[in-house]
Amino acid sequence: MSDAYYLRLTDHLRELLSGPEAFEEGRLPAERTLAERFRTTRVTLRQALAQLEGEGLIHRSNRRGWFVSPARLDYDPTRDAGFNDYVRAQGRRPRTEVLHTDTRPHRPAAEALGLPVDCSFHHIRRRRFVDDRAVLAESLWVVPARAPDLLQGDFAANSLWGELRSRWGLTLAHRSLRLYSEALAEREAAELGVAPGTAGLSVRRAIFDAQRRPVEYDEEHWLHDALCITVELENKA
Amino acid sequence: MSDAYYLRLTDHLRELLSGPEAFEEGRLPAERTLAERFRTTRVTLRQALAQLEGEGLIHRSNRRGWFVSPARLDYDPTRDAGFNDYVRAQGRRPRTEVLHTDTRPHRPAAEALGLPVDCSFHHIRRRRFVDDRAVLAESLWVVPARAPDLLQGDFAANSLWGELRSRWGLTLAHRSLRLYSEALAEREAAELGVAPGTAGLSVRRAIFDAQRRPVEYDEEHWLHDALCITVELENKA
DNA sequence: CAGTGGTCTAGACCACCCA
DNA sequence: GGGTGGTCTAGACCACTGT
CATH class of the missing domain: 1.10.10.10 (Winged helix-like DNA-binding domain superfamily/Winged helix DNA-binding domain)
Structure with a gap:
């Protein structure tokens, strides 16, 4: 037509x-x-x-x-590969800015991890770039008991999951993902330098260790045109 | 602001x-x-x-x-649960219409499954409803050798994967997913009764059996506001 | 300051749906 | 045939970016 x-x-x-x-x-x-x-x-x-x-x-x-718009970034949220690694593996240039850190209670994180609503988390807010385009605004909430002095680390250069593994010997065994399209709220839109209401993709993860203890919860807000989610799976009923 | x-x-x-x-x-x-x-x-x-x-x-x-808009449907594309099952499990009413079937070559399916571009597939095109709202237009391409007389079945009422398992004893062992936001093309928009360019979510799957033989490839086009993708994972590096 | 996109007005005609 | 959304016009002013 x-x-x-x-x-x-x-x-x-x-x-x-x-x-x-x-x-x-x-x-x-x-x-x-x-x-x-x-x-x-x-x-x-x-x-x-x-x-x-x-x-x-x-x-x-x-x-x-x-x-x-450049080609979409392939991204597998079920893997522990760091942002820097897989961006570079696709011939692109990654960059990360830490916007904010604190330690406070956060209800959605507590609920997703099955913890009391008043318990505190180490919180990191950051913004990530591919080839100098801001494509992702994210927040991570880590259970302090799992990684006590987390906020002293360099969470811009290093993979958070790499840190959790090497510094605290954590195995990330069980994870629960939720993923849906959204309109970017004013905060995320401002951080990414786009108009509020711009189409985005939200990825939320709750992660538990081998003993089924809660480890981390995160919320990612991607520009909708910046990525293609890929998942490879073996065996599952 | x-x-x-x-x-x-x-x-x-x-x-x-x-x-x-x-x-x-x-x-x-x-x-x-x-x-x-x-x-x-x-x-x-x-x-x-x-x-x-x-x-x-x-x-x-x-x-x-x-x-x-009604609440989003939770949907786990890594599971083999049939559409009818999980829609009903969430207290909603599913319906499926078969729009078209044929047996022909299809390049994207062949490429995704690693087959020669000229090989034929059993193709099923259908439209699926939740509570009488058309939310999904999809095409499936099945390797004929895996399910020879597939097109004689009732693929509206039954789960395709249930059929593949019960009629041909197939185990769906390895699967590869790709997922990204899109603007619905004229065809999908018409089938779903929305304006062309309406925001959608595309899910593509390539599925292999336990012997790593290609079984099926499908493309799903969802209305962007109709679903929330969920994935539960154990153990993975 | 010039140029850009962001927002807004007050209309108009058309194609389609439904009673 | 009346009402709906879909499309389109020809302007206007504002807020911000970059120089």
């Missing part, structure tokens, strides 16, 4: 994007320029851009403009 | 939605009515509705109007 003009515009732009050297430096021309070139208004043009954004082909940053 | 009017509108509507008996029969008033009530234009009102749609709180059907 594609009878609507904005859909034909979408098709047209999609072809341009897949072509060679479509837009220099991965940046699209200004909305007003594109609207004029295609003889329509900004409203209609923006409808077309929103489509492509939904498909994960382009994205916008703050009020800076529209950019061609 | 929430300085923009459409964001305040979003907050306001979100409260109404969470309140008791907010909108009778789960249906929202007409856009023009809401726009007038909140003293704004349809364009701005629709921005607010789009936000709530992104959050998974409301959805639209065709040109019929806006509706309150």
